[in-house]
Amino acid sequence: MWLGKIAKTEIVLNDYFLLLLGVYFLLGVLPQALLLFISVAWHEVCHALVAYRAGLPPKSLELFPFGGVARFSVPLAFYPLKEAWIALAGPLGSFGLALLAFIWRRLTGIEADWFSFFLQANLVLGFFNLLPGLPLDGGRLYRAWRTFQVGAGQATWEGGVLGQFWAVILGFGGLVGFFWGIIDLQSVILALFLFNLAATEKEAWPYLFWRQFWRTRYGKGEGILEEARWLAASADQPLGRIVRRFRPGKHNLVAVLDGQGKICGLVGEREILHALLEGRWAEPLEKLLR
Template identity: 30%
Template sequence: MIKWRGTSFSVHPLFIMIMLASLLTGHVIEMITLFGIVLIHELGHAAAATIFGWKVQEIKLLPFGGVAVTDEGGSAPCHEEIIVALAGPVQNLLMIGAAYGLHMLGFWSEAWTEYFVQANVMIALFNMLPVLPLDGGRIVQALCSLFVSYHRTLLWCGRISMAFSLFMIGFALMPLYYREPIHLNLLVIGIFLIYANWTDYRNVPYRFVRFMTNRDRLSLLRMKQGTIAYPIVVGSEQPLGGVVRLFMKSKYHLIYVLNDRGKIVAVLPEQRLVDSYFANFMVK
């Protein structure tokens, strides 16, 4: 692991194994090129995140590409999340343009330009699949948070990601039906993604707590900005945990509490519930 300006750079063991395999098969230059493309892709994410004031904690190079780990913790606006997610594929488009330019100037051969362009297209398109932690999965999660509660967003995006990962594994194994070699690279990536998403799915309660830790600060900010409150109507017997799970990421809430006869008995700002949530959390 290498650390530079507060950001750690690490390489997943599977990525190292793939690089070692390239040494044995004589594709060292191609693998180094792929490594560079992935790194530039991730630096695009990191640059966009830094512009928005996010702290980039780590850049991980994985078998299918990479992941830029940030500290936003569910507190960033939807448009920022989408821009940061798209910043990686944009780097691939820029590299494709540069490759064609170098070819036209006579610096790159047609064969090498074709390989470089295909590698960028493959990485960009694969990362746009609606699977976390790929860029497409992050965009889907950001858009989903506009319409449903953040807790439900975490659950459903995790389920969608696992479903697509299983489909990827099934597609990789499909050649067995025709007694042909399986798509080994796709199988490894699918297994890695299903494991990563299953782990994240099990950690949804902890990820939600992280989201709630930023909620009080964001609530005060939205109040100062004059954001219109989005009502949540609950019964007086509704558990506190169930109420806060109704919070939407991009909304400020007022909670209307009804008694058994449907009469409003209290109107609470969401900060009251956030404070109570963490008070109960600390007691537990």
């Protein structure tokens, strides 16, 4: 559901959030639903404010019950430091709102259930989003850290895998809680959404890899690079798996090993990259040996 546009950013309410608000209305807890909306919206506003400050305004913000997804015209993975600050802004904003609510309760002595819900919702939003897995904020912090070590593509793949891992844990815990009558199936549905979003993030890794690779290498012109990076792989390894180990900014060379572990040839990154551009991702490395 499209809510409107603030500056250059469109605000969208996810259908699952709408369903949750409807369920809360039917259960007679509409104030809690509105407080949840305020908490999530504030969480995303904090992201957007820091993003605008960093010169990377989001195109849209989609609000989910556990947070939101900001979409940018330029991948944040190419700006790891900025991505880290933008990602951290959301949980810090949620914790700050929870702290203000706690201080207000101590000053006024208010003990209403809806107020406790508001405080707890912000704490849950803050801590849940710090889990290290995409598309959560913790996953973006993890990607920003790993990008310096393995590049944006591999870091995105790892973050997506971690996101799916936490989704499985959440779904399993939800099923156990439902079986024992502790909670409803809401966490299971949430886990399915998180798993799907993590899979979508993970699918972006080839694009991020190629774009970063060409920007840091051949986009600056041909020439002799100062540093080479050696890899070793068995002859039957598919090219798509090998390229994940490539690092932008270094010249990647692959030593091809036979069944006895002996080097039977060398393959340069150019041959592998050209083969991948032709769609030969599953082709074994030995096919490139001359």
